Amino acid sequence: MKHRLLICCLAALALGQVCIPLTASAKDNAPKIEATVHLDQEGAPIHPFVHGMFTELLSNMFENGIWAEMLSDRKFFYPVDNSEALFPENTKRHQLRWRPVGPESSVQMDTRDPYVGKQAPLVSLESGKAGIRQSGLWLQKGRSYTGRVVLKGDASAKISVSLVWAAGTSGRQTVVLDGITNKYKKYYFTFTAGADVQDALLEIVGEGSGSFEIGAVSLMPADNVEGFRADMVSILKEIGATIYRWPGGNFLSGYEWRDGIGDPDQRPPRYDYAWDTVESNDMGTDEYMTWCRLIGCEPFLVVNTGFGDAYSAGQWVEYVNGSENSPMGSLRAKNGHPAPYGVIYWGVGNEAYGEWQLGHMSSKHYIWKHNYFGEEMLSKDPGIKLIGSGASVPEQSSQYRNYRRPYQTSLPVPFLSDFDWTGQLLKGSLEYIDYMSDHIYPNYNGYFDGATESWVQHPYEFIDQIRVTSNRVKNSAEAMDKYEELIPALKEKHVPYWIDEWAPPRGRGFASTIGVAATLHEMYRNSYYVMMAGLTSFASLYTYNDVTATISATGLLFKLYIEHQGDIPLGLTGNSPTQTLPGTPFVDIPVEPSGSPTYPLDIVATKDSKSGKVMVSVANPTEEQQSFALRFDGGKPDSKVSVYALEPLLMADQNTVDNPDLITVKTRTEKLGTNITVPAHSVIMYEFTIK
Numbered sequence: 091m092k093h094r095l096l097i098c099c100l101a102a103l104a105l106g107q108v109c110i111p112l113t114a115s116a117k118d119n120a121p122k123i124e125a126t127v128h129l130d131q132e133g134a135p136i137h138p139f140v141h142g143m144f145t146e147l148l149s150n151m152f153e154n155g156i157w158a159e160m161l162s163d164r165k166f167f168y169p170v171d172n173s174e175a176l177f178p179e180n181t182k183r184h185q186l187r188w189r190p191v192g193p194e195s196s197v198q199m200d201t202r203d204p205y206v207g208k209q210a211p212l213v214s215l216e217s218g219k220a221g222i223r224q225s226g227l228w229l230q231k232g233r234s235y236t237g238r239v240v241l242k243g244d245a246s247a248k249i250s251v252s253l254v255w256a257a258g259t260s261g262r263q264t265v266v267l268d269g270i271t272n273k274y275k276k277y278y279f280t281f282t283a284g285a286d287v288q289d290a291l292l293e294i295v296g297e298g299s300g301s302f303e304i305g306a307v308s309l310m311p312a313d314n315v316e317g318f319r320a321d322m323v324s325i326l327k328e329i330g331a332t333i334y335r336w337p338g339g340n341f342l343s344g345y346e347w348r349d350g351i352g353d354p355d356q357r358p359p360r361y362d363y364a365w366d367t368v369e370s371n372d373m374g375t376d377e378y379m380t381w382c383r384l385i386g387c388e389p390f391l392v393v394n395t396g397f398g399d400a401y402s403a404g405q406w407v408e409y410v411n412g413s414e415n416s417p418m419g420s421l422r423a424k425n426g427h428p429a430p431y432g433v434i435y436w437g438v439g440n441e442a443y444g445e446w447q448l449g450h451m452s453s454k455h456y457i458w459k460h461n462y463f464g465e466e467m468l469s470k471d472p473g474i475k476l477i478g479s480g481a482s483v484p485e486q487s488s489q490y491r492n493y494r495r496p497y498q499t500s501l502p503v504p505f506l507s508d509f510d511w512t513g514q515l516l517k518g519s520l521e522y523i524d525y526m527s528d529h530i531y532p533n534y535n536g537y538f539d540g541a542t543e544s545w546v547q548h549p550y551e552f553i554d555q556i557r558v559t560s561n562r563v564k565n566s567a568e569a570m571d572k573y574e575e576l577i578p579a580l581k582e583k584h585v586p587y588w589i590d591e592w593a594p595p596r597g598r599g600f601a602s603t604i605g606v607a608a609t610l611h612e613m614y615r616n617s618y619y620v621m622m623a624g625l626t627s628f629a630s631l632y633t634y635n636d637v638t639a640t641i642s643a644t645g646l647l648f649k650l651y652i653e654h655q656g657d658i659p660l661g662l663t664g665n666s667p668t669q670t671l672p673g674t675p676f677v678d679i680p681v682e683p684s685g686s687p688t689y690p691l692d693i694v695a696t697k698d699s700k701s702g703k704v705m706v707s708v709a710n711p712t713e714e715q716q717s718f719a720l721r722f723d724g725g726k727p728d729s730k731v732s733v734y735a736l737e738p739l740l741m742a743d744q745n746t747v748d749n750p751d752l753i754t755v756k757t758r759t760e761k762l763g764t765n766i767t768v769p770a771h772s773v774i775m776y777e778f779t780i781k
Contacts, residue, residue, distance in 0.1 A: 121717035121765050124665045125688050127695040127706060129724035129780065131661025134618035136696065137586075138332045139388070140610070141652050143631075144591045144624035146338025147345070148365050151629050152373040154184040154636070156322040156381070158314035159372060160227055160235075161292065162186035165306045167359040167368045169199045170211045170222050181366045186227075191295050192220035205240055205274050205305025207358045212303045213296055215247055221295030222304065228636035229255055229283035229290045234312035237281075239267070239294060240355055242274045243302025253281040253309075255290040274305050276355070280312065288636070306355040316380050317372075321639045325632050326385045329641065329649045333388040335437065335590045335624045336378050340364035342440045343396020343448035347406045350374025352425055364448060375410065376422075379431050388435070390590070390622075395439030395456075395463055395479065396449030404466035407436065411471045437527060437590065438463050439479035443486060443511035453511055457518035464522025477588045478523040480512035483572075484565040485528055487538075487677040501538060502676035505569075506576055516573055516580055525621060526570075526585050530562045530592035532678060540674035553690050553711045554671055555595045556605040557683075560612040560692075563589070564684035565676060567616040586621035589613070593626045599742035600753065600771060602630070603643040607709040607773045610651060611694040612684050614659045633746055640750035643736060643743075647773060650734055650755055654775060656696030656705050664688040664718075691716055691768065704778045710768045713741065717767045725780045731762045732777040741771040 145151055153159065162185050168176055170188040188211070190197040196214050204210035213220050229235070239251060249270055254262040265279040283290070292309055296302050315323045337345055341364050349357055350371045357371035375391075382389045391410065393403035405418050410431045412419030419430065441447050442456050451459070464476055481489070486509060487502040503509035506517065512526055534555055536548045550558065566587060574581040594605030606625070613620045631645035641649070668685035675681045686693045692709040704727070710716050735756040745752050768774055 121719050122666065123688050123691060123716065123718035124721070125686070125693050125718050126663050126721045126723050127704065128661035128663065129697070129704070129722060132697070133615070133659035133661075135699070136614050136617045136655070136657050136659060137621045139622035140613050140617075140620060141331055141648060142333035142335065142390070142590070142622050142624045143331045143628035144338070144626045145334050145336045145628055147341050147362075147369050147373065148338060148367070149182060150184050151627060153182070153370060155629065156318055156326075157373050158310040158317055158319045160309045160311075160636075161224055161307055163188060163359070163368070164308055165206050165355070165359045165370060166199070166210055166304070167207060167361070169209070170197045178361060179366050180368055182368075186224050188222050188224050190220070191223050191293060193217050196220035197222060200303055205303075206356045210303050210305050212301060214301045215296050215299055219295055219297050221293060223291050223293040225289055225291035227290040227292065227309070228288045229253075229286065230637050231283055231286045233283050235281045235283065235309055236278070236312045237292075237307070237309035238276050238278045239307045240274055240276050240305035241267075241270070241302055242272055242305075243270045243296070244272070244300025245270060246298050246300045247296045247302045248298045249294070249296045249302055251277075251279050252293045252295070253283070253290065254293060255283055255285045255287045260284070270302065308355070315384060317377060318381060318384065319639070322632065322634070323384050325639060325641050325645065326628070329631055329645050330652045331387055331628065331631070331648060332652070333390050333435070333622060333624070334382065334628065335390045335392060337392065339440055339591065340447065341369070342392055342394055343398070345394050345398070347375060347394070347402070347409075351376060351409070351421070375406075376425060376427055379410075379427075389431070389433045390435045390437065391433055392437030392440060393463065393467070395442055395459060396447055398449075400459075400462040400466040403463050404470045407467045407470040407474065411474070434473070434475055435477065436467060436474050437477040437479065437588075438467075438522075441481070441529065442479040443481040444489065453508055453514040457514060460515060460519045461522055464519065468522070475524040476522055477525045477527050477590070478515050478519060480515055480526040480528055482512045482528050482566050482569040483510055483676050484562060484569055484678070485530070486511055488532055488562070500543060501540070502674065505572055512569070513573060513576070516577055516585065520577075520579055520583065520585070523585060525588045527588050527590050528566050530559060530566070530589055532558045532562045534558055534595055537671065537673040537679070538677040540677070546672075548672060550671075552595070552601060554669070556608045556711050557668070557671060557685055558678075559592065559594055559605065559609045560684040561671065561679050563609060563612040563616060563620065564680035564682070567619040568680050568682075569676065570619045587619055588622040589620060590622060590624040591626050592623055599740070599744040600643050600736075600738045601741055603647050603736065604709050604711050604771065604773060606644055607647055607707070608685070608692045608711070611686070611692050611707065611709065614655075614694050614696060617659055633744070635747050638747050640745055640747055642745050643738070643753040646736060646753065646755050650736070650775060651707075654705060654734060654777060655707065656698040656703070658697040658699050660695040660697055660704065662686055662693060662695045664693070688718060691718060693718070702780060704780055706776045706778065708768050708774045708776075710770060710772050710774075713770050715767055715770050717765050719764050720762075720766055721764070722780075727778040727780055729761050731760055733758050733760050734775040734777070735769075735772065737769040737772040737774070
């Protein structure tokens with residue numbers, strides 16, 4: 091065997107390649123997979139923004155997520171009663187209810203003069219002690235909590251606020267509120283929990299006579315960081331994702347940014363018709379900018395082109411970036427932020443092509459609208475960069491599924507036709523587009539049969555499923571190449587993609603993380619066209635409950651790649667081409683298959699332009715260990731290699747708050763050989779020093 095290895099290495103040297111000595115853990119038999127890194131083949135630089143995140147004021151990303159507020163419906167969008175159902179419905183996963191204390195009839199909703207929004211609970215004390223309470227709060231023993239309540243009432247009403255974690259007087263703390271008047275006033279309180287519980291309650295009750303009215307209530311852990319959960323700030327700062335898109339998605343097309351500035355207690359709760367839920371507006375523009383500062387990411391704001399208007403978008407740009415002497419800049423200063431934020435990147439709308447989007451219109455009309463927005467926004471700050479709300483031919487075609495809408499054209503949609511949303515925008519709005527958005531939510535349960543022009547149900551094996559998203563990345567790049575061929579002005583300007591929403595397969599446990607790795611690899615390979623990417627969503631970077639959080643395997647992967655992945659993609663060849671999946675080019679598969687020629691492994695090589703180190707990252711989606719022969723063309727690596735390994739025991743493993751270290755990045759230095767063995771269901775990065 092040693093003689094065979096010597097012959098192999100001599101042959102490789104004769105070809106200008108470098109053969110790495112055998113690792114002790116490798117199998118004796120030569121692997122079938124071969125990979126060669128070509129050090130002299132450099133691609134376009136990988137932009138740091140490819141490690142970005144998508145956020146939306148949806149579900150529990152912010153409320154009962156990174157925002158530290160513990161109470162639901164703290165400004166009383168819903169009535170305080172004992173009903174079972176909420177009307178209108180609220181689809182948020184975590185939604186606590188306010189309930190009456192005392193007779194239900196003692197609490198009525200005042201709609202004539204509420205403090206904020208459309209109504210406020212008016213509590214009558216005619217029948218004795220009465221008030222409101224919210225249960226289901228998680229507390230930690232010895233932890234302090236701070237809060238406030240806005241109320242007014244009769245001087246004869248004796249009002250108190252209590253945090254209750256057990257029965258009896260020893261199971262609660264109570265603060266009596268003094269100086270009650272018939273004018274709304276804020277009262278502050280602090281509690282220290284006496285037990286670990288998951289069903290504590292906050293009570294606001296009155297005794298005596300008369301009545302009182304509650305405008306807003308808040309309760310947060312005292313260790314919150316400017317309104318955010320301290321543990322979440324720590325985790326996301328550590329991960330270091332480079333850019334966060336906000337305020338999102340479908341919600342955006344009904345969003346009024348003015349509702350999210352000023353005194354949080356007077357920001358009205360609004361119903362979100364896109365997702366059938368309620369938005370408190372506690373997390374607004376200034377809070378988002380604070381968030382970006384706390385975790386060290388680049389801000390990326392998106393304006394409402396659905397129900398919104400160009401004037402409002404321009405006003406928002408001025409609020410964010412205008413001088414203190416400008417009308418909106420002075421308002422920002424009044425709200426406590428005198429210095430302009432200087433946000434560079436602005437998205438113009440979200441999924442405007444989609445009939446599900448609030449304010450949807452034809453591409454012809456939307457081109458005019460985009461241009462109105464661009465002109466108005468740039469008039470407030472000519473230095474900003476605009477991202478168009480696109481849908482490339484693959485994205486537009488993949489959305490023509492039965493659950494979206496009936497077919498109106500053959501698929502794929504023809505390039506530059508009225509159905510080609512990105513093509514139309516690039517033709518009609520190029521002056522006001524610096525980058526083009528594309529979203530990637532492919533069909534993981536089937537493929538498009540071009541012969542029958544129908545979607546075919548097809549359950550993919552996991553090894554193929556992780557390639558579905560990668561295929562869409564590659565196909566988007568192919569589409570932009572086609573656009574540059576068809577639109578001469580585009581080739582001169584070069585408009586990279588901002589894939590500001592994308593999702594991997596929703597596999598259990600570590601499976602999803604492998605899918606993320608494979609997709610990032612494909613983005614590195616297509617770095618000329620892909621500048622930014624936003625994973626849907628940043629909530630996948632951690633796992634949490636109401637009182638604690640821990641980094642997830644996907645969070646560990648992003649941290650690893652952000653800290654160690656090189657910024658220059660290198661050429662990589664192999665002898666095991668990726669398999670072609672069923673489907674139709676420019677609908678659900680690319681013209682050329684995605685992935686690396688090292689099937690079933692997905693391997694990408696990058697170089698750090700500063701240190702010269704070369705990283706070889708390997709995603710193994712199989713349930714078996716795999717071996718491959720690694721060679722370098724154009725340089726000689728040191729035999730000692732730094733290894734960073736995500737190698738869970740089981741594919742279904744995932745970190746939880748109860749088992750936060752089930753998956754970790756294992757770091758070691760090894761003397762690798764020609765044959766490298768990769769554990770089953772793992773992601774491994776090898777860091778080489780080139781001599």
